Amino acid sequence: MSLFLASVGFGLITSAVLAIASVGFTLQFAVTDVLNLAFAAVMTAGAFVAYWVNQAGVSVWIGLAAAMVACSVLSVLLNLAVYAPFQRRGTSPITLVIVSLGMALIIEFGIQAVVGGVNVSYSMGQGRTFRAGGLVLTTVQIVIIAISVAVMAAVHVLLRYSRLGKAMRATAANRTLARNCGIRASRVITITWAITGGLCGLAGAVFAIDIGSFGPTSDDLFLILILAAVFLGGPGDAYGAMIGALVIGLGTEVSAAYIQPDYKYVIAFVALLAMLALRPTGLLGARARG
Amino acid sequence: MFYLITLLIYGAVDVIACLGLSQQFGVAGVTNFGFIIFQAAGAYVAASLALPSDTANGGYQIYIGGLHLPFPMPLIGAALAGALLALPFTFLVGRRLRGDFAAIGLLVTAVLLNLLVTDYRPLFNGDAGVAQVPAPLQSGIFILSSTTYRWVFVAAVIVLAAGVYMFLRRITESPYGRTLRAMRDNDKVADSLGKNLVSLRTGVLVLGGAIAGLSGGVLVSFISVWSPAAWSYAETIVLFAAVIIGGAGNHRGAILGAILVPVGFEEVTRLITNSNPSLPPNLLPSLQWVAIGLLIVLFLWFRPQGVLPERKRLIAVPAPAAGPASEPPAGPAASGHDGQSLLTRGEVARARKGAPGAAGGDDILQAVGLSRDFGGVQAVSDVTFTVRRATLTGLIGPNGAGKSTLLALLAGTDRPSAGTILYNGQDITALPAFRRARMGLVRTFQLASEFKRLTVMENLLSAAPGNRGDSFRGAVAGRRYWRGDEAAAIARATDILRRFGLDKLANDYAGDLSGGQRRLVEIMRALMAEPDVLLLDEPMAGVHPELARRIGDTLVGLCREGLTILMVEHELAIMDEFCDPVIVMAQGSLLAQGTMAQLRERTEVVEAYLVG
Numbered sequence A: 001m002s003l004f005l006a007s008v009g010f011g012l013i014t015s016a017v018l019a020i021a022s023v024g025f026t027l028q029f030a031v032t033d034v035l036n037l038a039f040a041a042v043m044t045a046g047a048f049v050a051y052w053v054n055q056a057g058v059s060v061w062i063g064l065a066a067a068m069v070a071c072s073v074l075s076v077l078l079n080l081a082v083y084a085p086f087q088r089r090g091t092s093p094i095t096l097v098i099v100s101l102g103m104a105l106i107i108e109f110g111i112q113a114v115v116g117g118v119n120v121s122y123s124m125g126q127g128r129t130f131r132a133g134g135l136v137l138t139t140v141q142i143v144i145i146a147i148s149v150a151v152m153a154a155v156h157v158l159l160r161y162s163r164l165g166k167a168m169r170a171t172a173a174n175r176t177l178a179r180n181c182g183i184r185a186s187r188v189i190t191i192t193w194a195i196t197g198g199l200c201g202l203a204g205a206v207f208a209i210d211i212g213s214f215g216p217t218s219d220d221l222f223l224i225l226i227l228a229a230v231f232l233g234g235p236g237d238a239y240g241a242m243i244g245a246l247v248i249g250l251g252t253e254v255s256a257a258y259i260q261p262d263y264k265y266v267i268a269f270v271a272l273l274a275m276l277a278l279r280p281t282g283l284l285g286a287r288a289r290g
Numbered sequence B: 001m002f003y004l005i006t007l008l009i010y011g012a013v014d015v016i017a018c019l020g021l022s023q024q025f026g027v028a029g030v031t032n033f034g035f036i037i038f039q040a041a042g043a044y045v046a047a048s049l050a051l052p053s054d055t056a057n058g059g060y061q062i063y064i065g066g067l068h069l070p071f072p073m074p075l076i077g078a079a080l081a082g083a084l085l086a087l088p089f090t091f092l093v094g095r096r097l098r099g100d101f102a103a104i105g106l107l108v109t110a111v112l113l114n115l116l117v118t119d120y121r122p123l124f125n126g127d128a129g130v131a132q133v134p135a136p137l138q139s140g141i142f143i144l145s146s147t148t149y150r151w152v153f154v155a156a157v158i159v160l161a162a163g164v165y166m167f168l169r170r171i172t173e174s175p176y177g178r179t180l181r182a183m184r185d186n187d188k189v190a191d192s193l194g195k196n197l198v199s200l201r202t203g204v205l206v207l208g209g210a211i212a213g214l215s216g217g218v219l220v221s222f223i224s225v226w227s228p229a230a231w232s233y234a235e236t237i238v239l240f241a242a243v244i245i246g247g248a249g250n251h252r253g254a255i256l257g258a259i260l261v262p263v264g265f266e267e268v269t270r271l272i273t274n275s276n277p278s279l280p281p282n283l284l285p286s287l288q289w290v291a292i293g294l295l296i297v298l299f300l301w302f303r304p305q306g307v308l309p310e311r312k313r314l315i316a317v318p319a320p321a322a323g324p325a326s327e328p329p330a331g332p333a334a335s336g337h338d339g340q341s342l343l344t345r346g347e348v349a350r351a352r353k354g355a356p357g358a359a360g361g362d363d364i365l366q367a368v369g370l371s372r373d374f375g376g377v378q379a380v381s382d383v384t385f386t387v388r389r390a391t392l393t394g395l396i397g398p399n400g401a402g403k404s405t406l407l408a409l410l411a412g413t414d415r416p417s418a419g420t421i422l423y424n425g426q427d428i429t430a431l432p433a434f435r436r437a438r439m440g441l442v443r444t445f446q447l448a449s450e451f452k453r454l455t456v457m458e459n460l461l462s463a464a465p466g467n468r469g470d471s472f473r474g475a476v477a478g479r480r481y482w483r484g485d486e487a488a489a490i491a492r493a494t495d496i497l498r499r500f501g502l503d504k505l506a507n508d509y510a511g512d513l514s515g516g517q518r519r520l521v522e523i524m525r526a527l528m529a530e531p532d533v534l535l536l537d538e539p540m541a542g543v544h545p546e547l548a549r550r551i552g553d554t555l556v557g558l559c560r561e562g563l564t565i566l567m568v569e570h571e572l573a574i575m576d577e578f579c580d581p582v583i584v585m586a587q588g589s590l591l592a593q594g595t596m597a598q599l600r601e602r603t604e605v606v607e608a609y610l611v612g
Helices: A002-032 A039-055 A060-088 A093-115 A139-161 A163-173 A175-180 A185-211 A220-233 A238-258 A265-278 B002-027 B035-050 B072-093 B099-119 B146-172 B175-185 B187-192 B197-223 B233-246 B251-275 B283-302 B347-353 B356-360 B403-411 B433-438 B456-463 B472-477 B479-499 B515-528 B545-560 B572-578 B596-601 B603-611
Strands: A129-132 A135-138 B363-374 B377-388 B392-396 B418-423 B441-443 B533-537 B564-568 B582-586 B589-594
Touching: A002 A039, A002 A060, A002 A135, A002 A139, A002 A163, A002 A185, A002 A220, A002 A238, A039 A060, A039 A093, A039 A185, A039 A220, A060 A093, A060 A185, A060 B283, A093 B099, A093 B233, A093 B283, A129 A139, A135 A139, A139 A163, A139 A185, A139 A238, A163 A175, A163 A185, A175 A185, A220 A238, A220 A265, A220 B099, A238 A265, A265 B072, A265 B099, B002 B035, B002 B146, B002 B175, B002 B197, B002 B233, B002 B251, B035 B072, B035 B099, B035 B197, B035 B233, B072 B099, B072 B197, B099 B233, B146 B175, B146 B197, B146 B251, B146 B472, B175 B187, B175 B197, B175 B456, B175 B472, B175 B479, B187 B197, B187 B433, B233 B251, B233 B283, B251 B283, B363 B403, B363 B564, B377 B403, B377 B418, B377 B564, B392 B403, B392 B545, B392 B572, B403 B433, B403 B441, B403 B533, B403 B564, B433 B441, B456 B479, B456 B515, B472 B479, B479 B515, B515 B533, B515 B545, B545 B564, B545 B572, B572 B596, B582 B596, B589 B596, B589 B603, B596 B603
Parallel strands: B377 B589, B392 B564, B392 B582, B441 B533, B533 B564
Antiparallel strands: A129 A135, B363 B377, B363 B418, B582 B589
C-alpha cells in the first residue's frame, strides 16, 4: 500500500510537470497549426537559462521567471523567423513537422555545443519532507504541484473568460473566418507563441528541478510523454491535455512501482498508439477545441 | 585500405536505406519517422540467424534465435523482418489519420522500441548489443585473403544497391508508381478516383521496410556488431536530411543525398577530429547535429525540391488519329461528332455495365433520409431524392445549404449520420469512396484538387481504371506487361484533351496551370475514370463564361450519350441553360425539385435562394 502511495506521489509530480508542458504544446498546435517538435528543445533552453541565473547566485525560483521570459521570446522568434514564413508559403503540415524537427536539432545540440555534455543541477534546498501514509513529498515538490494547478486555473480563466482566450479559440477553429470577423489573427498567433513559450520555459525549469540533474538531451524522452498526453487528450484540446497529463503521469509512475521501472514508458507508448488507432480526436472526442 | 572499404560499404548501405526512404517519402508521401527501426529489425534478425546459439557462443551475450544459418538466409530473413514489422503500423497510415499524426506515432514508436531493446536484455543483449556476427561465406566456400574477401563484399553490396535502384525505378515509372505519386499529391482525391489508400500505403510501408531491413542485414554482416546506439531515432533524421537534400521523389537524388550527408558528414568529422585532438569531445558531434538541422531547414526553404529535383515524365501525345490535320479542332461542344464518344469504355467499364441497367431501373442514384451532423449542426438533414439516368441534374442552394456535404456523402468522402444511399438499386452506404469510384460513381471537388506535381497527361492517366500496371505486381512485371493498357489510356486521354482544347498543355505540370484550366483538368480526369454517374462540385466556378458555356455543352452532350451528372452550381443562368431537373437545398434540407421554370413559380424557393 505504501509502495502504491509513494508511486502516486511520484505520479502527481510527473503529472504536474507534464500538464504544464502538454497544455503549452497543445495550445500552440491548436492556435498556430504548428506541431512543434522543437518544444522539448526550447524547454531545455529554459532549464539552462534558469541554471545560469541560479549560478549567478539568485534563487532558482527567480530563475523560473527568467526561463519563462527567455522561452517566450525564443518561441516568438522561432515563429517569426521560421514557422510563419513557411506557413505563408503554404508549406504542408508534414513539411512543417520536419522543419520543427530540424529546429529541435539546431536548438538542442546548439545548447550542447555551448555547455558540453555534462549534466548539471540547480543549487537549492528541497525543504521539509511531508508524509501522509505512504505519500512522501518535499516542500519543493508541493510547490511544483501548486504551480501546475495555478497554471491550469489560469489557462482555464484565459480560455473561458478573457477576450484574448475567445480570440485564440476562434483562431484555432478557423483562422480565415476569425480574420474576417475582425480578429487580428496574426497578433493572436504571436501572443499565443509568447504564452505557450512561457509555459514551455516554466515546464523546462520545473522538469529540471524535478529530475535533479539534467543535460542538453534530458528532455528528449519527455517530449514523447508530452506527445502521449496531448494525443490522449486530443490534439489541440487544452482540457484533454490536462487529463492526458494526469493519466500518463500517474500511469507511468504507478506502473513503474509494479513492473520494472525501465518499462514504465510502455504505458505512454501503448496509450498513444491506441489513441491514434481508435480515437485520433482524443478521449473527449471531436468537440470544439479550446 | 580498410578505411576505404568501410567507407564504401557504409555508403552503399546508406544508399540502399535512402532509396527505401525516398520511395516512401518522396514518391508515395508516406512520412515514416520510424524508418530506422526497420533497418534495426533487419540487422537484429540477420544477426540472430547468422550467429550460433548464445549458449554455444561463449555465453557472454544473450539473444534469441542463434540459428547459425548459411549465407543467403540471414539477408533474406532481414528483408522479411523489415517487411513484416511494417504490417502492425499499417493502421497508422490508413485513410482516417492525418499524415503528420501518423508520422508522430512512428517517431514515438522508434524512440520507445529503442528504449525497450536497450533495457530488455534477453531479446538482443540489451544495451551492449550483439557482437561477433559471422560474415557471410567467410569460412567455407571462399577461402580468400581477408582483403580480397572485403573487396568482393564491397562489390556485392554495390551491385545490390544498384539492383535496389533498378527495382525501385521500375516500380516508380509504372502506372502503379504514378498512382503512388498521385496519392502523395492529394490522397483524398486519389481515394475518390478509386485508389485504395490503405492497400497502397501498406504496400509502400512493406516494400520500404523490406529494403530498410535488407540494408540493416548487410550492414551487420560487415561490421559484425549491432546495438541500440546504432539506431537511435535521430538516425532517421539523418536519412531524411539525405533524401530532402538529394531530392525527394528522385531516386538518383536519394543516392546523391546518401553520399553527401551520412557518408560526407562522418568523414568531415573524422578529419577534423584527427587534426585537432584538443577539441572538447562533445563539440564536433553536437555541431554535426546542428548542421544537419540547418541543412534540413535551409534546403526546405531555399530548394525544397533538392539538388536533383524529381524529373518531369514527358509523354508524347499521339498525332490526331485519322482525318486531315487541317481540320480545325472541333471544340468540346461537338463532342462525339466524329463518331467517337468521350465515354469510350474500357473493358472494366463494360464489365461493370453488364447488369446494372435493369437493377436500378431508371433511378440510378437514390438518397433516402440522408443526414449528417457535425457536433450538433445539421449540415444535411433527412434528404431524400432520386437522380434519373442520363440526366444533368442541378443542385442549388445558398451558401451553407449542405450541397457540398451532400455530394461528399454520395461519393463516400464523408459518412452519413443516418440514411441510405442506393446506386443502381444497390445499398452503397457503407462502401468507401474508392469502391464507389470503381463502381462508376465519381466526384470532383470544389477546391482545386489537381495532382500538382503530375503533368496534365499524368493527371488524366492516373484516373484510368483497369490498367494492368496499376498494381504492385503489374509494376514488377515490367513495362512489357502493361504497355498495351498504357497506350490505350494515353490514346483516350489524348482524345479527351483535344476535345477540351488542352492537348497543348499535356506535358505541363497541373500545378502550374491557371484556375480555369485546373478545373478542366479535374473534369477531364473524372471522365477518364469512366464514370456512370459524375458528381461535380461547382465545376464552372472561376471559369471564364465562354469556357463555362463550352463545358456545359459538353456535359449535356455526355448526358445524351448516357452519362448521369449531378452538379452543384451557384450560377442560375447555367442552371437555366443546362440542368433539368434542378434540386434546391436550404439549411440542410431539400426544399424543392423540378425544372427551373417550375421552381421560379415557387416563392419559398426564390426566398431561400435570395434571402438565405
